[in-house]
Amino acid sequence: MKFLKEWIDERINDDIYFFDYEDFSNIEEIVDNGTKEILKKVDLENKMFTIATLKNLDNPAIKKVTKITENEFKEFINKLKTFNEVHPNINRFLGLTKGPDGNYFSVWEYTFERNLSNYLQTERSKLHLDDKIQMALDIAHGLMFLHSEKMAHGTLDASNVLIENGRLTITGFYFYGSSEEDIKDDILSLGHLLHELVRIDSEDTPLEYKQVCQKCLHEDPDLRPEVNE
Secondary structure, three states, rough: OOOHHHHHHHHHHHHEEEEEEEHHHEEEEEOOOOOOOOOEEEEEEEEEEEEOOOOOOOOOOOOOOOOOOOHHHHHHHHHHOOOOOOOOOOOEEEEEOHHHHHHHHEEEEOOOOOOOHHHHHHHHHHHHHHHHHHHHHHHHHHHHHHHOOOOOOOOOOHHEEEEOOOOOEEEOOOOOOOOHHHHHHHHHHHHHHHHHHOOOOOOOOOHHHHHHHHHHOOOOHHHOOOOOO
16 A cells, blocks of 8 residues: 555656645545545535545455556546546546555545435436436436447436536445446446436336436346447
């Protein structure tokens, strides 16, 4: 792990923005509703951010994974740079910081106060079918981006889909490493979200939407589609 910390230090000096942990104020622990992970909400210059611990080799964030390699860890750090090129449907990664105990944290935009689950509870009746389908497309586009980067989400649900100004973004993917099983599980989660947005047993739901949703919910993972299909 010492080698990896030295490697991260080098990458920070090269091209990953580094936040001084001591500059943060009003540090508050929060729980990600999807991953149940303890995160921290922090303030910096009157703006709020979320910071998430970078897991070490013996304590990966995805519980299914029992061991990851140094190369997988470094690949994750390199991929974080991709999120600086903001995808419109992905919560924005801003950089890294180093806590007083020497552990690293990834720094993200703070958007926890408005998720899709809460939004649907109060606004569903005001949404037209076209609005719901556009929301489904936003989620699919965000997930497509993650999968194109060989990253699975792992805990995708309405609690870690955020909404602001009518646009949905995915958050909660604070881990590294993925497998074909993780990707297929994401597709199942997407199917549940599609059904949560638009009931497939409604006569008003377009046939194509119903078919996509049913394929995503297939009990056989091998028969679920890829997100870009």
